[in-house]
Amino acid sequence: MSESKAVFALTLLETSDVHGNILPIHYANNKPSEVGLAKIATLIRREREQNEHVIVIDNGDLVQGTPLAYHHARLDSESPNPMVACLNELGYDAAVIGNHEFNYGKDFLQKAVKESNFPWLSAGLLNAGSGEPFFGKPYIVKTFPDGPKVAVIGLTTHYIPHWENPDHIQGLVFEDALAAVKRWIQYVRDNERPDVIVVSYHGGFERDLTTGEPTEPLTGENQGYAICKEVPGVDVLLTGHQHRSIEGVRIDGVTVVQPGVAGATLGKVRIKLEKRDGAWVVAEKSSELIPVEGVQADQAILDIAKEHEAKAQVWLDQPIGKLKGDMLVRDPMATRLKDNPLIEFINKVQMEISGAPISNTALFDNISPGFPPDITMRDIVSNYIYPNTLQVIRISGQDMKDALERSASYFKQYDGGPIEVSPDFTTPKPQHYNYDMWEGIEYTINISRPVGERVVELTVNGKPIDPSAEYDVVMNNYRAGGGGNYLMFQGKPVVRDIPTDVAELLATYIMEKGTIEATCNNNWKVIHD
Structure with missing residues (x-):
């Protein structure tokens, strides 16, 4: 195949707002529920079997939300974080800091970050003293052999100080998310020269996706629409926070997706690139949601959760x-x-x-x-x-x-x-x-x-x-x-x-x-x- 016709297929997979859901159960009565990382894992493994070039991102709000997560955080926090262990098992490329990541305090979050085999990203979370990114990495770059260079910038809603216990965010500065991504996308373009730029934003949309009319007070909590409209060079915007199910949508040429809540669906973006005059160019993009309904739970993830779950169930029935x-x-x-x-x-x-x-x-x-x-x-x-x-x-x-x-x-x-x-x-x-x-x-x-x-x-x-x-x-x-x-x-x-x-x-x-x-x-x- 000549260089002018070289084609590269890239698959992006996104989870967001998993909120501690590993097992496919409803904790009020332990009845089955079509949610959770155990089912998501099966979908991720299937996508990797079917697609050669895959990047997997968690978009935030991972470590809080179920009795299992609560029991781990409050009563068993010395043990390895079960949600992080699941993402390690599945070979995630990165995770983004969500607002609920702070719910159990900074020490708990930093322990989870330390246990992760992947970087946690957030371009707008800064150290109050140095002004540098608090968690070390605002973005990652993945270069595929004989393929394109892909940059993923992590971004977190800066509205967190309006909700969170001040002790949990002491020493942190929350930069306006829109301003942060404008600054970092320019840095990434100048210094990394990627062929594809993905923004993974733990935030949602402040306007109607079709009409652009405001759908909520423009407080800055959600700035997804503004990112699509005002930040040049974004190819894909992975979103979350609002727990919406968004697929097949494009805003000003930016492909967007949002995979609901609790691991009920897996977000998927397909990108086709073609090599033209020696450079990789995005030729096609699409987004979809893959539901976990009817999917068999992954045994390796069930095994990771087993001990944590047993402790949580005993505690729950006291x-x-x-x-x-x-x-x-x-x-x-x-x-x-x-x-x-x-x-x-x-x-x-x-x-x-x-x-x-x-x-x-x-x-x-x-x-x-x-x-x-x-x-x-x-x-x-x-x-x-x-x-x-x-x-x-x-x-x-x-x-x-x-x-x-x-x-x-x-x-x-x-x-x-x-x-x-x-x-x-x-x-x-x-x-x-x-x-x-x-x-x-x-x-x-x-x-x-x-x-x-x-x-x-x-x-x-x-x-x-x-x-x-x-x-x-x-x-x-x-x-x-x-x-x-x-x-x-x-x-x-x-x-x-x-x-x-x-x-x-x-x-x-x-x-x-x-x-x-x-x-x-x-x-x-x-x-x-």
């Missing part, structure tokens, strides 16, 4: 207390329409532990089962699924009203039919965790009214809230930092910080009490005309 009454979640929508014992219990524990007179929390997803009569650790982590801590912040009455209006926008405006969730809370990913329910105040939400005008009653101890008065409220650290577009909470004075996981606080509370009782004071409700 009885910690008893419940008098009913705290089961039978209908998630009903739980969000009027006060109920499960949410009231979590709020009251937060109030008792923190000393704050007002609290808010959420039903994080639609599979939270509630508590049975005999409560185990499995029940705790099945309902409180995030490693949040607590903060008491001081807010104004107006802030409280604004926050309740933000929560009230969770519902579509009522039109006489079934009550429905607003697309703003379901698209591009479900955000049930951004609908808060409060204790310590009395309020009524009318979903027949327009967004922003739905809080029709708001009192504390029977008296109307004073918009200019100050109130101490306990909430999780994600919300206290303004997470979920609760911008009214950003920068508020922190009255008290409780740096213990809420799941641990709930478990300790139940163990100390022995028996808890389901109560409901009906301090709030959602109505319609």
Whole structure:
């Protein structure tokens, strides 16, 4: 074959937002689930058998998210990190730092990085002292014999300080992701002269992929659209963070992909290059998602997880207390329409532990089962699924009203039919965790009214809230930092910080009490005309 007709086929494989899912099970009941690295592994090995030139990247949020991951981090962290061990087994080329990588602290993350047989990338995470990349490598270059040179730049959403425990990110500077990739892509082009440039960004899209219309407040949390539009020279943008399933999409010539959450799909990008006048040129690109549904789990990955899983399962089934009454979640929508014992219990524990007179929390997803009569650790982590801590912040009455209006926008405006969730809370990913329910105040939400005008009653101890008065409220650290577009909470004075996981606080509370009782004071409700 003459040089002018030389062709090279490159395959990029991406996982993102695996969130500690190794095994294909649902931990609330140990039933099978079509997720996890064990199934992803089978797909990766198959792709390597079918394609000669493969690069495999994890795009972040790997080490947190399941009871197995929690047990390892909190109770067995001296052992090798099981998620890292899986990626080592599969010969990943690199991983990107995600926001949840910081949830268990910097020491835990640095141990995971040290155990990895691959580099962790993030061009915008800088050492506060030196200004150099904190984790050593902002990018990798892979040169194929008789083939092209491929550069992969890692990038992390810089919005992390709005959510994370400050102790976990001390000494780090989070550079604007868009600015960071502009700077590093120029460096890579000038110094490495690659034939293909891939950006692996633990972040998503802030605009509609087709129209370019904003789909969220332009806070900088997600800048994928801007990267495609404003950064010249990007061939492929691997994305994540939003838990979306994106395939077959191109923005300004940039091929994009995003493989959902929990290892339900494997992202795949095919690139065909041709050699023209002595240089490799990208001729064709496409992206797709490969589902793990029906795929056999890989035995080597199952073996890696086996010991960790056995320890986690014993821990999960430890009885910690008893419940008098009913705290089961039978209908998630009903739980969000009027006060109920499960949410009231979590709020009251937060109030008792923190000393704050007002609290808010959420039903994080639609599979939270509630508590049975005999409560185990499995029940705790099945309902409180995030490693949040607590903060008491001081807010104004107006802030409280604004926050309740933000929560009230969770519902579509009522039109006489079934009550429905607003697309703003379901698209591009479900955000049930951004609908808060409060204790310590009395309020009524009318979903027949327009967004922003739905809080029709708001009192504390029977008296109307004073918009200019100050109130101490306990909430999780994600919300206290303004997470979920609760911008009214950003920068508020922190009255008290409780740096213990809420799941641990709930478990300790139940163990100390022995028996808890389901109560409901009906301090709030959602109505319609």
